[in-house]
Amino acid sequence: MSSVSVPPPKCLQKPLVVPHRYMFGPGPSNVPPRILKAGANPVIGHMHPEIFEIMSDIRSGIQYMFQTQNSMTFAVSGTGHAAMECAIFNTVEGGESVLSAVNGIWGERAAEMAERIGATVNTIVAPPGGFLTNADIEKALSKHRPVVFFLAHGESSTGVLHPLDGIAELCHKYNCLFLVDSVASMGGTPLHMDQQGIDILYTGSQKVLNAPPGTAPISFSERACQKIFSRRAKPVSFFLDLGWLANYWGCDGKPSRLYHHTGPVTAFYSLRESLAVLAEEGLENSWERHHKVAEYFHQGLESIGLKLFVKEKVKSKTAYSYHHCCSAWI
Template structure:
């Protein structure tokens, strides 16, 4: 006890020096007035849920097991080896040979900000294709760091033609064009072919978001001339949220490492992150931040599972399963539907929030409404990676039918 330690300390010559410290500690402990919260004295409880929304997805046992391995130091040689494996796995998933390929410590938003912060300087022109929430987010990020933002806007579910994109690039002369390959708020998988060629023609970097599409729809970073590509761990890759693959090609690196001003974020500064990931050619890696060790274990395993699949992505999709039986109208053109997230029109006369609440309560299934500009327009079902099974599609459709039967329908 503190009291016995204090008495012992008072007996010895060295103890006499430490007694005042222990007495102060004794007084401070006895003066605690806020009791331990009751919730912290109970064991952790987490319900079993079927995550059939746009992400995160259910994590397979193999990846959960990888994430539960004993922690090692984030600067240990063994950790560097695992990070090197992750880099190679991302290169395979992205279909790129870019040396500047890493995993961000954070969600897909971390990679999104990293891409903008490092390649755009205050006052520079950027062009954002907005047909859902992710373009809106990137536009706000770019404005916050002082870029001159130009928006191309379409309603959720619509896509931009290459002609429209080139005309906007000619007009605004941006240093960066952003496009979401997998626009999860609308269920759209945007065509990418030819856009990278247009960007190179006009000396513009091409930034692509694949958070919702990587592992569900094919993407070819090098062949499609994508300069910066990023994703997230928690969707079709089936890893827990918290890590975000990103890659920069030589064109992006030249812009990134020859800027006049420092990036607005120290944590996301690729000058430091490139060394942390062993991408800068220097013999030693210098401490920058403590990476999510367990998260990297899980990400490595998810990339290993992806590598075991011959095509590099999951060949089946929620669209394939749901189209066969769904009585609902799908809100995106057939050939542009995002494989991982299917958007359906809200059934006429029903409160979509009431339906989703009913499905969660009675079926333990998560589905979601729209996001950003698609709120009130659609409901979203995600069957990706580990969850992409016919039995899960049947379960989702059964839950929807049950909600239609038991939720109140307005007379309007």
Template sequence: MCDVMMLSLGRWSAVRRVGKKSVLVVTATHTTNTATGGYTPSQLQKMDVPQPKILKTPLDVPSKLLMGPGPSNSPLRVHYAMMKPLLGHLHPEFTKIMDDIKEGLRYMFQTQSTVVCCVSGTGHAGMETTICNLLEPSDVILVAQNGIWGERAADMARRHEADVRVIEKAAGDVFTAAEIEAGIVKHRPAVVFVVQGESSTGALQPLEGLGELCHKHGAVLAVDCVASLGGVPFYMDTWGVDVVYTGTQKVLSAPPSMAPIAFSARAMERVKARKKPIRSFYSDITWLANYWGCDGTPRKYHHTGPVSSVYALREALSIACEEGLESLWSRHQSCAQRLYNGLEELGLKLFISDPTKRTPTVTTIRVPDTVNWMRVTKYFMEKYRVEISGGLGPSAGQVWRVGLMGYNCTLDNVDLVLKIMKEALSEEEKLNSKL
């Protein structure tokens, strides 16, 4: 027996028997006028904007090697994951994938925190979520600013009407624990914000001991590790970090789409003690924690999660966990060292002279006075379809930035970058000799 429901969407073309069941096969044949969609001429108005001709041509995306500060290229396994069938964003099969991701992120962050999830958006979304949940108007936040990401955090905090205090270091330098504690004693902040891997300058901020300092003075510690997580050691629980976020498109080598984030119990206590509602519904960590199954209550609809991107992140985390953190950290350090040595052989100087202050994930190279930095980046792209970047924020016009992150962090890629750089510098010498 076949149960048939008549619909007005079209005509049935056949009833096919599959096993003991009869399956109704639907065609898209309609009895209505397809040119007007069933609307009468009196219901339709003249369109001022015609169908765009450009969208009638096939999508054409060139293949490039992305050796800048992000995004990174993704492994085929990650791309294939995105081709899997779509699921509903609250289907049990999908929430199981979300749960898998939480376990992977707990490993990457090295935390047993309950609230580990993702914000749908890039690293900026992680920063915004951190700021808007931890701060109420007039709350004091101390920002350790030594590059553009400290500047962005201060900007966001001001927009949320926080009382922003800043301690500064020159581009490429990092803060000592004593300097941060002095800032805490002076400004008495509720929140301290630092960036582990400052991708605008290539600086690596030491974090060990900072959580203890913050807690001693009644503050919570928030850390941006968008450009560093997976490429350098990070221990959320051991170091007493209260909020940490990263981006999927850096060392994890998934497409840019989500900002993995974790809140400690101390941070969640602060959120729950707020006197005023969190200003952003979309970034409300209590809603996000529920949607990601972190609060022990039934999941409620908050927003439509980026289903295919969640698949991609799950596969990217699987790859990272298969390799293991110790191997990841070692690979990034050895590739960075090979790059440093090769650049020195080419007569180039690194922006950060002290190797202990460099992040291996983003290397900043001083542009020689006789070289046009933009011509060099164009040479990389036009001749080889390889991306390296110029400076950003305080390093703009002064450096090139080479990213060694995740899937792209290989010795072969380092050697390719050095080969192209040698050629590009030779071309610059030829141009200078003609002047």
């Protein structure tokens, strides 16, 4: 008699079948063969010197993509949501005030994440398909005095690309960190983390980067690190604790690295390759390609009689709406 009471599932006796699908949303996007192939390399240990070298290449690639010199730059093992939680859980302590700009679902989710760790959360809500003015933002900052202000740059639920200029200066005037979600915009439109004064910036691997989902580039400014490393209490999540992640990614300058978690090495290979592709194309060329595609897409929609949901469509290469579908890879 068999010692197992649950038999092997019949469905697993059939071969794996995955269809080819064209994906026209902001992401996940189709992964080019070069990046798929990189991910098919042999698995090595998450503490082997060779993986540390690959992780170091990834950090350099993210610094280029984000246009930042921050040494606290790495990739979270997880999707964009993990990066959101990494940003919020490390920077915010229970009882502190957080302000979230709601111009679609991402501001709502950031607000909920901060609420779950006991922060006092306020929101400012943009009109559907529109965005907030710097005057709206300053009014809310001066009223709520948050420690962190969250804003989604490319709001994938509405298609709005939120202008960023001048917001960091306002945040810093009120002693607040500026946290930007660029999951759906990074690499597809100009963004300069250091120049624009962004304190915490993250993205995802599966959108403009055309890598599989599962890794999320993130970077913290010196100002953000100062707040994080002078917290009263440890962050609520061990997995997303910046102190541990900084050591695992070699961002803390310490000579030895400790085991924190088993990094998804094959996802790191794909991420590294996608950053190599971006570096070869050049950020400016990538921005231009996405800009042209967005224009083409908008014209196509309007030519069949549809009206754009965004209040103002692309005016320049930096504002106000975007769409990453029909990337050159498909």
